[in-house]
């Protein structure tokens with residue numbers, strides 16, 4: 001039986017996922033007309049105005065960091081913004097097939113690199129835990145393949161609210177969670193399938209062991225600095241209080257050069273760029289870890305390969321939202337620059353992609369998987385939901401072209417050899433990396 005059929009041996013996951021009039025965040029920003037009720041003076045706006053009055057205009061990166069992850073008032077910290085009642089929808093929330101295929105990707109890479117005796121699955125920004133849940137279901141259903149492999153789950157999450165939702169989704173409720181706010185792992189438990197699971201605020205805190213890393217719609221929420229080319233050279237965009245309108249913010253240009261300019265390439269030809277130093281730090285950390293211990297990182301997001309300019313935008317209630325209005329009530333995001341991620345790997349590891357989501361999922365066998373699920377279901381509404389979810393993920397006019405997959409792998413993975421070989425294992429010849437080429441199941 002094919003692996004895609006076996007991965008579906010269990011029940012359809014409460015596949016009642018949200019479809020489809022809601023907004024996904026890959027949509028582009030148009031400068032945003034706001035409903036009157038959004039032009040509120042939020043606690044975050046008061047906080048930012050106080051800050052700007054005290055120390056002067058702030059960078060867009062500082063604005064994003066404060067608005068999204070300020071520990072007291074940040075947008076991500078105390079709310080569930082995903083799904084139909086929230087502000088946007090993501091691929092794992094649309095269809096169970098998405099997470100299942102990613103689960104198969106990790107197993108395929110684990111097999112291709114010599115079936116290590118143990119691995120950590122590390123997810124950055126796991127949202128509601130839906131994606132990890134779908135991956136874990138595949139791990140359970142392919143238990144015979146993974147038998148004797150010690151798996152542990154490690155979630156990097158800054159949001160208190162979302163970490164509670166992740167625990168409800170993933171953790172076995174009969175086993176109490178251990179909480180220790182002062183420890184690098186601030187929460188620990190056991191998943192419903194009996195796998196140890198831990199939560200961290202920072203990737204640095206995750207044990208440096210053989211790991212597979214996953215970041216879905218994570219890099220796009222990291223703070224960006226914005227720069228405009230002027231006759232005097234690059235000038236950074238700052239955020240200041242509008243002197244004409246009370247309680248309103250506006251963009252201004254810095255009068256002189258600022259330190260983040262160092263992140264712009266010398267031969268840059270665009271006249272407006274966004275740079276994300278935090279993404280660079282995380283990619284460097286991932287690259288070092290993978291070069292040292294093996295494993296792989298799979299990054300999926302909307303983005304470009306060093307070509308786009310002004311992509312900073314906001315979302316609220318499934319509508320585009322002016323980024324400067326009612327801060328703290330809307331999500332802020334910017335497209336991921338995959339060329340920058342590749343550069344930040346600094347040759348320590350090999351990179352693959354970006355490839356479009358429709359290509360990646362097709363290579364992973366989404367059509368076979370959809371057919372298996374349709375054949376199993378007699379419920380017309382479930383079948384319709386599966387078909388609508390497929391269309392949303394794959395249609396080039398929807399998420400199929402805007403979203404991309406990008407991977408970091410040890411050089412040996414592409415050129416033969418493995419960190420994880422032992423005396424009993426023969427040297428595996430390099431097979432194509434699934435998703436970036438067709439899935440080859442051995």
Ligand SMILES: C[S@@+](CC[C@H](N)C(=O)[O-])C[C@H]1O[C@@H](n2cnc3c(N)ncnc32)[C@H](O)[C@@H]1O
Pocket residue numbers: 068069076082090091092093124125126127128131156157158159162201215216217218221222
């Ligand atoms: C856009 S959501 C994506 C959620 C999920 N991956 C999905 O696709 O449904 C971004 C996620 O990253 C988390 N997050 C945002 N900034 C973070 C940071 N600096 N460190 C760790 N997690 C962060 C958010 O709390 C949330 O879980």
